[in-house]
Amino acid sequence: MPQQLSPIRTSTLHTIGRTPIVKLRRVVPANSADVLVKLEYFNPTGSYKDRMALAMIEEAEMRGDLRPGMTVLEYTGGSTGSSLAFVCAVKGYPFKVVSSDAFAQEKLNTMRAFGAELEIIPSRGGQITADLIPSLIARAKELAQEENIYFTDQFHNRDSLKGYAKIGLELLLQVPDGIDAFCGGVGTAGMLMGVSEALHDGGSQSRVIAFEPATSAVISTGTPGSHHVEGIGVGFRPPLLDADLYDEVRAIDEGQGRKMARRLAREEGIFAGTSTGVNVIGAIQLAQELGPGHTVVTVASDSGLKYLTGELYGG
Ligand SMILES: Cc1ncc(COP(=O)(O)O)c(C=O)c1O
Structure with a gap:
């Protein structure tokens, strides 16, 4: 079947969203749930x-x-x-x-x-x-x-949740057999809250799990600290984080996140930032706990092109 090409857009703003989703093939250990990653770096500036x-x-x-x-x-x-x-x-x-x-x-x-x-x-x-x-x-x-x-x-700004809800609406269409867990790192918490709301409004029973850097686990322990994961771990509990819209918070080691970001590039062809590595480390933990026959979904928040001169890929 020929692939449908998109028509001429009247503004670059209309190129936001409708991002692809892929199943990880190599970095997920055997006897785990499927891990699906929505590639948000396909957005025009390379991030959700x-x-x-x-x-x-x-x-x-x-x-x-x-x-x-x-x-x-x-x-x-x-x-x-x-x-x-x-x-x-x-x-x-x-x-x-x-x-x-x-x-x-x-x-x-x-x-x-x-x-x-x-x-x-x-x-x-x-x-x-x-x-x-x-x-x-x-x-x-x-x-x-x-x-x-x-x-x-x-x-x-609660308007942001309306923008992120679209990730949830797209997931409901892209993963019709159901999502057992949706997870992701928390900065403002807009993404996780917007997606959680849309999934649940759409009838999904998915658990929602938030991630934060282990050395600044403010949400889980109340103690802020230093870290080097851009976008998440802002040093305080973000006001948009609503306890009714997530089930659990996990602290993830950022060193493992960075290693995973590099593996994602080499083994899966997913070229993304450290917060995506953190998301996938956490998603794999959940996939091992849930086991085969289940589906864990996370996002590749942004593109590795944003980190070419830093310690992640510049090194
Ligand atoms: C690369 C990256 N990952 C994750 C996040 C966290 O997203 P949110 O602010 O919606 O919680 C951000 C936000 O700045 C980001 O830039």
Whole structure:
């Protein structure tokens, strides 16, 4: 049967979503459940944050909170910023970003490429220390007081869940035989919450499991610490994390996550970041517990192309 090619799109914004899903073939041990990975790096800036950025901007436009001539403002480790910079470029909004040198240079340069204006808060030795994100937030709050600003405020913005719900809706169609567990790392928690809600609204009985870096297991132990997994482990319990929408939190060793990210590239052809390695380590744990005949689903959050000069692949 010839493959259906997509028609001409009237905007690059229409290329967000409808990402492929693949079954892992080599990194999952025998006698495990199937592990399926939804390849979110197929989104235009290479991460699932494109879904969130589009939803945060379009919901604000629909309410009239964001109007032509306004500047969009966000604090971000880079992926949300790259996605917002992309959406703002297409829609013609200036975009101001508070970020840090703890995050990949590729992401900072991507935001600049899309025309964003960056303010960089220096980190301690390139580490994501527990005080880093709060210091970005404090600076963004100051800037938000200026005239004509729309502050997307990703950690408190429930519009993001609408964008991520689409991952859940796509999964209901792509995995018609049912999902036993859906899992993923938590930063803002928008992805996990949005997908959980959509799966359960769609009748799925899937368990939902959150992951965080073992050295900063704030949700499971209350103790923040340093780590080097971009996007997750923000040093506090994210306000969007809703206890009714997940079943369990697990702390995952980031070193194992990095090794898995490298194995995913070499053995499965999945070229993604460390948070994806963490997701797959956790998904395999669940797959071994559930055993054959079950299905565990996670996401490849973003592309390995974002980490070519860092310790993950640059090394
Ligand atoms: C690479 C990466 N993985 C995971 C996450 C976590 O996603 P969420 O903020 O929806 O919890 C993020 C968010 O910044 C990310 O950039």
